[in-house]
Amino acid sequence: MNPKELGKKYDRIAQWWHENHRDSRYGLKQLDLALKFVPGGRSALDVGCGAGGRIIRELEEHGFAVTGLDVSERMIALAMENHPNGSFQVADICTWEADEKFDLIIAWDSIFHLPLKMHRPVIDKLCSLLEKGGVLMYTFGNATGEHTDVWQEDEFYYSSIGINDNLAALIENGLTVMHLELDQFPEKHVFVVAEKP
Numbered sequence: 001m002n003p004k005e006l007g008k009k010y011d012r013i014a015q016w017w018h019e020n021h022r023d024s025r026y027g028l029k030q031l032d033l034a035l036k037f038v039p040g041g042r043s044a045l046d047v048g049c050g051a052g053g054r055i056i057r058e059l060e061e062h063g064f065a066v067t068g069l070d071v072s073e074r075m076i077a078l079a080m081e082n083h084p085n086g087s088f089q090v091a092d093i094c095t096w097e098a099d100e101k102f103d104l105i106i107a108w109d110s111i112f113h114l115p116l117k118m119h120r121p122v123i124d125k126l127c128s129l130l131e132k133g134g135v136l137m138y139t140f141g142n143a144t145g146e147h148t149d150v151w152q153e154d155e156f157y158y159s160s161i162g163i164n165d166n167l168a169a170l171i172e173n174g175l176t177v178m179h180l181e182l183d184q185f186p187e188k189h190v191f192v193v194a195e196k197p
Contacts, residue, residue: 003071003092006113006157010050010072013152018051018078027108030183031058034137034193037178038104045069045102045129047093047138048110051078055108056086064104069093093125094118101131107138108191116146116159120169127173130196136175140166142188163190170194 010017044059049068056079059066066086070076079088089096093107094114105126114122119140126136141160148155161169163180170177175194183191 003094007071007073007090009154009156010070011074012154014051014072014074014078016152017075018053018082021051022053024054026054028054028058030137030181030191030193031055031106031108033179034104034106034135035062037135037193037195039133040103043067043100043102043131044104044106045098047105047107047126048113049079049088050075052082052086052088055106056083059104059106060085067098067102069096093122098129101134102129103131103134105130105134105136105138109139111138112141112158112160113156114159116161119159119161120165123166123169124173127170127175127196130175132196134196135178135193136170136196137191137193139189139191142182142190166190166192 042064044064044066046066046068049070056066068079068086068088069091071092073090076088076090111122130136142163143160144162146159148157175196177194179193181191
């Protein structure tokens, strides 16, 4: 699925998403774990930030200056309304470039929408965008391949390179895996926390 098409799908559900996730605690336990590994520094990148809300709010409460990326224009507009101190861009992580590095990078339930062939290049990119001592936390599927699923009366594309290839990508980029968990077992949802020495 190309990023513009995915962005339009999320544009259609942006308000619903915002209203139903604004006060959610989903992912905050995992974020709190990742924050324990961040030695200091105060810059964070949220890949697939959506309308903002719980994750960005938590980061801001911990003193982080947040940069958020999403392919949905409507989601980014809501994020800007919700977090006026953040920096938000409509952008595709596959092609997005940045000069700065980040102390913490989060991609919560977002990179599973990438084309399968882009998983490794994007993981490589996220690793390269970390400051020394920086932490990467992201989620992916415990499966290999691609599929579509119907959600909110629309068809969405998903893909994953699986646990072993994700671990290999992190290790080959010089990161140390600090935590990996199938946090919704028996669902195939994995989150990982890795640190750049």
